[in-house]
Amino acid sequence: MKKRILTGDTPTGKLHLGHYVGTLENRVKLQDQYEMFIILADTHALTTLSATPELIKNYTREVLLDNLSVGLDPKNVTFFIESGVSEIYELAAIFSMYVSHNRALRNPTIKDEISSKSLGDQFSLGFVNYPIYQAADILCVKGQLVPVGVDQEAHLEQAREIARAINKLTNSNIFPEPEALIGRVGKLVGTDGNPKMGKSLNNTIYLSDSTEEVEKRVMNMFTDPKRIHPTDPGTIAGNPVFTYLDSFAKEKDKGKIDEYKDRYEKGEVGDVEVKKYLAQVLNNFLNPIRERRLEYESQPEVLDKILVEGTAKTKKVASETLSEVRSEMGLI
């Protein structure tokens, strides 16, 4: 029997190149080898969009399109909407009894977000509960492997602790301890070199960006800040333009990139020429993704079917898991 993967996205915006490198690429690679469930975590999205919940509906559709456009095959993969699987909420309620409040606050990702978003003490209880809900997402389908960005590793550790706690309590093996599968680059820097990439930082390239948008984004990218003239020797390390080239160029282009790196370090090529080349590389990478997106966009009934069938299938699995948990715990 194939091992089971649970992965997914919180639809607070469209997916970008960082998501591709961090997790989407892995999903595509693993879709044949594993039984894959992909959650569209619409209620979780309220953590960020509590003031504008009406945006979530459209983002959910966009994120589904993002996933399909990179080559995830709905024949292989089960897509589901969180709010269609109410068992997740009940499991989370049970799990929250086995996680100390202190432990929840010690979560490094939670701490990072509080600090990076300058939340101070202005964050919701839902924000603190987030990792518990994520554990319920994973464990409701007994996910064994979770392809995640490196910033989600702490949440997965929380899910493992919960799995162990429930197994120990019930003296059973209801839950596997889900393992992380960290993406290739782990984390892609923003177009401004910021290690965080995001809509609010305006430093992203979306999978759904047009050719022209990509060109514009690339032309505005940060490079080596100490380099003023094309004849100044430049630095490759930490230079977003070369990071992106390394991440998205095809194998056959590696020679050309090495040549550019050499010339850049010697001060023999301008930023503009390298950026134009990067725009070309990125558009070559994005073209087949754009084509698949267009195809799905033209068939809304297919999109609906993917979600309805996937959610029903997941609900069945989750319902069995919940019954098992309740029964092993001796609950009603």
Next chain:
Amino acid sequence: MKKRILTGDTPTGKLHLGHYVGTLENRVKLQDQYEMFIILADTHALTTLSATPELIKNYTREVLLDNLSVGLDPKNVTFFIESGVSEIYELAAIFSMYVSHNRALRNPTIKDEISSKSLGDQFSLGFVNYPIYQAADILCVKGQLVPVGVDQEAHLEQAREIARAINKLTNSNIFPEPEALIGRVGKLVGTDGNPKMGKSLNNTIYLSDSTEEVEKRVMNMFTDPKRIHPTDPGTIAGNPVFTYLDSFAKEKDKGKIDEYKDRYEKGEVGDVEVKKYLAQVLNNFLNPIRERRLEYESQPEVLDKILVEGTAKTKKVASETLSEVRSEMGLI
């Protein structure tokens, strides 16, 4: 149309005289005048019973019997099991996005419990979430009135804040702001005079206690600690024996109680005589309760039917409420 009441119990043990005075009495009085829903909050019970979840099943049955035995009529009242109404968990997940973590921790009842149970920083995330789940219990049926012990008033304030937040967010009137109905005595002291009454404190008289158990409990009650001999003048104020007499004697016995009080203050009656009288008063009070309990206990199929039908009815109401919330918020 009758106004709607939501009330109920967390089945972590059998109900006692404190529950009667604090809320059950009100429930009985109000059952004709209002449309009443009574929750048996089985998952909430994990807050206390996380290490022994298998106990909750039986406590749930006992608590249902407690409610029926005091005279709540299942023809009037809808009894339901929390875990049968999964909409509560989903509503709580949504609500938790509109309650700041700080606000949740500022809850005076939460603070009191942390202090009185010496929890220090050893409490679960579920414990902090408790008032949010209680808000979901109340609001899922749009409860307008909640007969509560005085210690639950803070939770109700939280429910009102959530109702207001969701109404404001959606510019609608989905939720009423539930009002508290504080019980007659508010809070009954334990048999040892401790203002907290509880199983772990061993200072309670249960509604299901036998005649002999009640006699034993009463004989061990605390009285006036400064009084050594029956001829010493005694104090009435804060004396649990007289508090219980005032709370449970029938109208026609008031004269006799006043006489006892007078003699007690003058040092003309011993503790034993007053206690014997109290035991009689309490057993007179409990006898019809015991009879009704026996009747229900002998008909398990009736108990099942009460819960199955009540839970199905509540689920329908809660499902409509959840749909309304999701639709007004513009969610999927």
